[in-house]
Amino acid sequence: xxxxxxxxxxxxxxxxxxxxxxxxxxxxxxxxxxxxxxxxxxxxxxxxxxxxxxxxxxxxxxxxxxxxxxxxxxxxxxxxxxxxxxxxxxxxxxxxxxxxxxxxxxxxxxxxxxxxxxxxxxxxxxxxxxxxxxxxxxxxxxxxxxxxxxxxxxxxxxxxxxxxxxxxxxxxxxxxxxxxxxxxxxxxxxxxxxxxxxxxxxxxxxxxxxxxxxxxxxxxxxxxxxxxxxxxxxxxxxxxxxxxxxxxxxxxxxxxxxxxx
Amino acid sequence: xxxxxxxxxxxxxxxxxxxxxxxxxxxxxxxxxxxxxxxxxxxxxxxxxxxxxxxxxxxxxxxxxxxxxxxxxxxxxxxxxxxxxxxxxxxxxxxxxxxxxxxxxxxxxxxxxxxxxxxxxxxxxxxxxxxxxxxxxxxxxxxxxxxxxxxxxxxxxxxxxxxxxxxxxxxxxxxxxxxxxxxxxxxxxxxxxxxxxxxxxxxxxxxxxxxxxxxxxxxxxxxxxxxxxxxxxxxxxxxxxxxxxxxxxxxxxxxxxxxx
Numbered sequence: 131x132x133x134x135x136x137x138x139x140x141x142x143x144x145x146x147x148x149x150x151x152x153x154x155x156x157x158x159x160x161x162x163x164x165x166x167x168x169x170x171x172x173x174x175x176x177x178x179x180x181x182x183x184x185x186x187x188x189x190x191x192x193x194x195x196x197x198x199x200x201x202x203x204x205x206x207x208x209x210x211x212x213x214x215x216x217x218x219x220x221x222x223x224x225x226x227x228x229x230x231x232x233x234x235x236x237x238x239x240x241x242x243x244x245x246x247x248x249x250x251x252x253x254x255x256x257x258x259x260x261x262x263x264x265x266x267x268x269x270x271x272x273x274x275x276x277x278x279x280x281x282x283x284x285x286x287x288x289x290x291x292x293x294x295x296x297x298x299x300x301x302x303x304x305x306x307x308x309x310x311x312x313x314x315x316x317x318x319x320x321x322x323x324x325x326x327x328x329x330x331x332x333x334x335x336x337x338x339x340x341x342x343x344x345x346x347x348x349x350x351x352x353x354x355x356x357x358x359x360x361x362x363x364x365x366x367x368x369x370x371x372x373x374x375x376x377x378x379x380x381x382x383x384x385x386x387x388x389x390x391x
Numbered sequence: 392x393x394x395x396x397x398x399x400x401x402x403x404x405x406x407x408x409x410x411x412x413x414x415x416x417x418x419x420x421x422x423x424x425x426x427x428x429x430x431x432x433x434x435x436x437x438x439x440x441x442x443x444x445x446x447x448x449x450x451x452x453x454x455x456x457x458x459x460x461x462x463x464x465x466x467x468x469x470x471x472x473x474x475x476x477x478x479x480x481x482x483x484x485x486x487x488x489x490x491x492x493x494x495x496x497x498x499x500x501x502x503x504x505x506x507x508x509x510x511x512x513x514x515x516x517x518x519x520x521x522x523x524x525x526x527x528x529x530x531x532x533x534x535x536x537x538x539x540x541x542x543x544x545x546x547x548x549x550x551x552x553x554x555x556x557x558x559x560x561x562x563x564x565x566x567x568x569x570x571x572x573x574x575x576x577x578x579x580x581x582x583x584x585x586x587x588x589x590x591x592x593x594x595x596x597x598x599x600x601x602x603x604x605x606x607x608x609x610x611x612x613x614x615x616x617x618x619x620x621x622x623x624x625x626x627x628x629x630x631x632x633x634x635x636x637x638x639x640x641x642x643x644x645x646x647x648x649x650x651x
Contacts (some may be wrong), residue, residue, distance in 0.1 A: 143485035151490045168509055226398075234406065240622040240629070242584040244500075245429035245599075247591055248606035248614040253424065303651045328498035332588040335503055336603075343501075347592075350504035358504045366496040373496070 170356045178356035179363060185359060187317025188348035189340060193304040196364055199330060199341040202258055206265025207326045214273025214322070215315055221274070223307065235274065243268035243329045247336050256337040262332060268329030269322035276318020280311025316383055327369050420590070427611035435611030443613060444604035446596050449621070454596040455586060456624060458514060460522025463582045469522075470529030470578075471571060475563055477530070478537025498523030499581060514610065517586060524585040525578035532574025536567030558651040572636045578634055583625045598624070600625050 133244035139277075152172055158164055159171035170178075190198070221228040243264060250263040284307055292302045334343020342361050349357030407428070413419045414427035422430055439448040477484045502520050510516035540562070548562045564571075590599020598620050605613035 133483065140485035143482060144489040145438050148488035148489045148493070229395050229398040232395075233402050237403075237622065241618050242587045242621055242625065244584055244588040244591065245602060245618050245621045248602050248617075249425075249611075251606055252609065252611065252614070326649075328500055328584075331498050332503075335500065335588065336591045345505045346501070350508050353508065355505070355508055358508060362497050362501050363503065365498065366493075366503045366504075368498040369498065369536070390551040391449040 167353060168355060170359065174356050175359045175363070178354075179360040182357070182360055187214045188345045190213065190345075191343070192342075192360070192364055195340060195342045195345045196368060199343065200368065202261045202341065203265055203327060203330050206262040206330070207269050207323060208215070209262070210266050210273050210326065211319060211320060214270045215318075216317075216390045218274040218277025218279075218315075219281045219308070219311065222278045222311070223303070228278075235271075239271055241267075243325070245337075247333060250333070251337045256339065258351070261333040262339055264333035265326045265330045266331035269326030272318045272325060273315075276312060276314045276321070280314030280318075281307060283314075284310045301391035313380070313384055313387065316376070316380045320373065320380060323372050323376055324369070327365075327372060331365055422611065423609065424611065426615050430612040430617050434610065434616045438601065438613065438616060442485065442588050444596075444601045450622065451596055452620060453597050455590065456628075457516050458521060458597070459579075459582045459586050459624075459628065462518050462586075463579055465518070466522050466525035466529055466578055466582075466644050467575065470526045470574075471533045474530040474533025474571075475537060475559070475567065477565065479533045484534075484617045491527075495527060499527075499585050503585075503589050503592050505591070507593065512595070512602050517589045517594070520585050521582045524581040527576045528577040528581060529571075530574075532570050532577070533567055536570025536574075537563060539570060540566035565642070568640060572632075572640070575632060575636075576629065579628055580625070583621065583628075585620055625636075 135209055146176055155169075156171050156173070159166065159169045159174075166174075179192070184191055186194075188195070217231070241309045246267045247260075250260040250267075254260045254263055288306050288310065289302065292306050297305070328342075331343045334341040335347055342365055346358050346361035349355075349361060411428055414422065414425060415429065426434065434446075437443055438451075441447070473487070478488055498521060502523055506510075506516040506519045510519060545562060548558055553562070559562075567644070586597070586651065587599045587602070591603050592595040594600040594603070598617050601620075602614060602617040604615060605611075
């Protein structure tokens with residue numbers, strides 16, 4: 131590994147990197163080597179993005195589509211957390227449950243969340259129920275796995291100490307096991323938010339009549355590359371905001387525990 | 392763990408019995424919602440014999456598998472060297488990292504409409520999105536792997552005047568390889584998800600195409616067959632990668648022991 135380079139220099143290099151990436155994109159778009167229909171310039175994408183903020187496309191404005199997407203995401207994500215975290219914790223605490231559920235869970239894990247789309251559409255329709263189920267399918271496994279890890283890898287000395295002092299088992303769960311698995315649960319939530327958001331986009335591309343994914347499919351059908359790209363930007367921004375919020379929560383909890391490294 | 396295995400076996404058996412009971416036995420779940428074992432079997436013989444959605448099962452499996460393997464290999468060939476470069480050279484890191492930071496939050500699936508606009512509904516568009524979804528985890532984990540190499544190892548190699556080529560092949564790649572394989576496992580998973588999504592959006596052959604046609608035909612048996620096929624393929628390729636990993640890391644007893 132090379133030596134650290136000074137901060138200013140690395141900032142400068144970063145700007146050069148970003149600048150040449152955007153410059154190359156802009157140059158290719160403006161030069162006419164690639165048809166404008168296929169590769170609009172960054173300026174056009176930005177223009178389209180701002181236009182979509184208050185003009186309807188595919189039934190709603192961009193904020194309207196984002197709201198529809200986010201609402202579905204929130205339902206699916208909360209549902210996954212509400213079911214997944216208790217299941218994972220119980221699997222970590224009770225070996226028999228772990229041995230019963232694990233084989234089923236492992237078998238289902240290999241089904242890509244998106245492969246649930248046909249059944250989701252069949253069972254819950256394409257409005258709000260179907261997409262929620264896909265988000266659930268994407269967000270559920272990380273919730274379970276991380277809660278399980280959190281519960282399973284509690285420092286045994288803590289449990290032994292609690293037992294030695296004669297703590298009743300419900301208090302051991304509430305005051306020892308649960309608090310010590312929180313950091314792992316939060317990391318799991320972050321992973322599952324990412325996967326859930328990604329599954330939502332996939333679901334909206336295939337079955338939905340509103341949402342950013344739907345807007346992008348309509349953009350694609352109308353050969354409006356700027357709309358597609360504006361949708362990608364919006365999806366990226368919301369995903370980034372979600373991840374940052376959960377990252378912040380993770381850091382706050384770790385700091386309160388003195389676990390920060 | 393014989394206890395674990397036997398309990399697992401019993402669980403699967405019980406689930407199959409319940410499946411039979413609620414569909415065929417008591418008819419609690421109508422066959423329009425979820426297929427019975429017999430319907431699933433008949434869907435399987437249907438797609439593997441007469442064919443369904445434009446071809447028989449072998450053709451669909453072959454197409455999906457081919458796209459995933461090609462896209463995944465292409466991502467390794469491009470992603471791992473870039474990760475090595477970014478891990479090694481601070482200049483390359485400073486130049487490229489910001490571009491990654493702005494592209495990374497966009498989920499790979501969001502590239503599907505753009506890929507279709509650019510390359511149509513054929514194999515090329517799917518290769519592009521699979522490559523993209525597998526590329527990012529390969530780069531990031533390789534990069535982290537290089538950063539995790541013990542400094543004394545690198546300094547010792549330098550002190551002994553190692554030539555550049557041997558430094559890469561004997562220090563950098565082996566040192567980063569446990570993390571590289573972690574990245575590859577994530578890449579493989581992402582490849583399957585992306586492929587299924589891309590084929591559901593539009594394709595001529597492939598498992599996703601089977602799922603898509605079955606959804607439109609309201610054919611639950613075929614949907615289940617498609618999902619089982621996706622699961623088996625995902626499981627099989629992950630196992631293959633695991634075999635490759637333990638072969639490639641057989642020198643690294645610590646990494647193997649940690650994996651168990």
